[in-house]
Amino acid sequence: AINVAKKLLAKKITVYTISPVNVAGAKQIETLEEINKIKLDLVITLGGDGTTLRVFRNLANETPILTINVGGNRGILAEITIEEIDEAINGILKDKFFLDKRTRVTASCGGKEFPPALNEIYISRTNLTKTAQIEIKFQNDTVKQKMDGLIVATPSGSTGHSFSLGGPILHESLDVLIITPVAPVYRLASLVVPDEKIEIICSQDCNIAIDAQVVKSVGYEEPIIIKKYKSSAVFIRLKKRGLRQMSKLGF
Structure with a gap:
């Protein structure tokens, strides 16, 4: 998480981190619930599907999320691995992405x-x-x-x-x-x-x-x-895939 925050800060992007993650130059908030009080363009999650589900549960609006799979699990909901973060950041800054809206x-x-x-x-x-x-x-x-x-x-x-x-x-x-x-x-x-x-x-x-x-x-x-629910869950997607979750299951 610290390395991802530093990469974003190097590109002059305003970054918020959630405690206990603390990075020089980034603004820190104490709890996940506080993200609803800030106008954000993007939320980045690092972890497994449980992390993604927890963030969406606490996110009341349709701020898009880039999901990064960390930890060795399948990451059914994840878009990229940590090794792909540089390519993902560059693609997002060049508007080479699309939004995937899901029912909650x-x-x-x-x-x-x-x-x-x-x-x-x-x-x-x-x-x-x-x-x-x-x-x-x-x-x-x-x-x-x-x-x-x-x-x-x-x-x-x-x-x-x-x-x-x-x-x-x-x-x-x-x-x-x-x-x-x-x-x-x-x-x-x-x-x-x-x-x-x-x-x-x-x-x-x-x-x-x-x-x-x-x-x-x-x-x-x-x-x-x-x-x-009144608002959708919105994913940032870099590649178009059909039935992307089924492919993660190995079908």
Whole structure:
């Protein structure tokens, strides 16, 4: 991170770093949440997909992010490796990039909206000794069945937990959501629906996991509303690829 900041400063770019990263010539902010108070042209993340998800969860607007994979993992969401940073900076300064907008979703309960998710929202029963009955309301239809939980995934999240449960892989640009049941008593396939409001009611107390990083608790039979977030997640892209996430999985 320090080396990347120094490269940007050398090109007379105003740079902010987040504590504990401290670089001479750069302005420092203490917490990730503070980036919403600053007008930024670009955010750069270094790490794995978990880092990218955390930044997008705390970014309320559509400031684009350049994702750099560091650490040896696949980096499904990453655009470049650290070895490609010089080429990337030069390309961005010459406007040789494009913006890739992705759907985010948010869950709310009792009038309180939780942070947005780029990949998925996972609703699971807290009592592991009894199967929950989950009711899904979408448009004018209702599906009710006993199951362990439910995943609502975005196209970006279609290569994540939903895929592990047999869900489809979607092109990242589609304006849809995937509803994937977790261990339903009777076979129930994933549903691909328009990215409109989904209401979920669970017969037991449940947890809401946001991109597998933040967990919120909800009481039984409290309606959970899942809908498209007000702003997209925006990636800086240097190369055009179709189904880029699927290619990272080795298909």
